[in-house]
Amino acid sequence: MAKNKKIEILDSTLRDGAQAERILFSLEDKLKIVKVLDDLGVDYIEGGNPFANKNDMEFFALASKLKLKNSRLCAFGSTRKPNEKTSESPIVKALLEVAASVISVVGKSSVLHVKEVLGTSLEENLSMIFDTVSILKENSKEVIFDAEHFFDGYRLDKDYAIKTLQAAVDAGADVICLCDTNGAFFPDEISEIIKEVKEIIPAKIGIHCHNDAGMAVSSSIYAVMGGACHIQGTLLGFGERCGNANLSTIIPNLQLKKGMTLIPKKNIAELTRCCKAIAEIANISLLQSMPYVGRSAFAHKAGMHIDGVNKITESFEHIEPTVVGNERRILTSGSAGRGTILKKIQKFDPTIKKDDPKTKEIVEKLKELENRGYQFEAAEQSFELVVSKLLGRYKKSFELLDFKIITSPGKNENNYTASAMIKIQVDGKTEITAAEGEGPFNAMDKALKKALSVFYPEISQVRMADYKVRVLNAKNASASYVRVLLESSDGKNTWTTVGVSTDVIEASWLALADSIEYKLSKK
16 A cells, blocks of 8 residues: 555545434534534535435535535435436435535445346446436536445446446546445455456545444455545444444554555544544444544553553554544553552652552552442542542532432333432532432432532533443342442543442432532632
């Protein structure tokens, strides 16, 4: 693979990504994502299908008014229907009217799909491709032809699959994108087929992979090895079924390790920030183990690993985390050793040494809490509060005087509502509030924030991003300890706290109280 080679990137988060389970974007969400992707510097932002979704017409109208620095808006649509006059096709009309200069047209390239899904002749399908691309080009649109099920079609009938590509090329398509729509092909197969296609088709070749067999990233990279210079995917990899090729992995792999240009060089440091922003907008948790951008991508827990990375970072890291805007994390655990914990303590007090009694006290306290079920590598902000208390640097922001929770059946038999009453004290002043919620924790969360907002208005910015409950010793049945991990966010920063108790409500309260205390400690 040649260095400095330009590889075009088309991000389909707003189209293919929106087809993922539990993903739903509002119009405002989509406009925010456009800005994030433009900041990152992808070449194309595929914004949706204006024929299938009339709301996408409004999206393109608004998005076209944004002053984009790096990206071009791309609308998605299919070829005209069988035996339909192209100029009268509602699909084509929508693509001509949409406020986007680039159109991604999907057409069938598999004999199976032409005959059994479209229910038309092989010749008519070729005409549908040619006619649709032609009329778009006549109207000054840049056209990307997505050859749907191309690799399956190539395996069934190589000659016909090639004819579909040639029809698009003859009509003037700017990019021919080969789609592994079922996500079933191996990377080496994709690379070899692309090499064969390039010998026949004189056009810019692209790749669009799904992740059904877990190979979408590898297949996309192998496609480039075979000669592709256009990659389609979604920044976080979510999409139909098992998702699309994850661009947050592909971009740094090719740009940092193969010297190619996928996004502007200075923007690679924005990768983690942009991924976090899109996860926040999509209301999902960014997968911690995601390469390059995940919270655990450069996290070290084993003592040997920590010792190695402290001496020479490349001993256990394949790149410097800051290159992609991420950070190195040394996880807090009793198995990490006193030296590792000391470094964390010294963030609070640089004068404390390894043999200081306070160091021993904190290590012992950490082990004690871990034995009870606390997990600080996943909740470092709770650990910070523990250290702050033991060093005498902790100032309580509020004190809980009393709380009560009442649950009752809701309108549906599987739905329970809850009411919470909270009594707190801040600087000698008492506040009592109540709130209703979807369950005990939600009610408690609402009531606490309602009470605290009287004293700390910034608390209204904090919301729960994730909530996990784990039973620690199930053999004790209902008397088992439970651990609650609470991930919170204020829209800019994310932090995680932990609580452990035999009572899930108390465990939730401990995690919630730590979350609020941590936020207020950063004032």
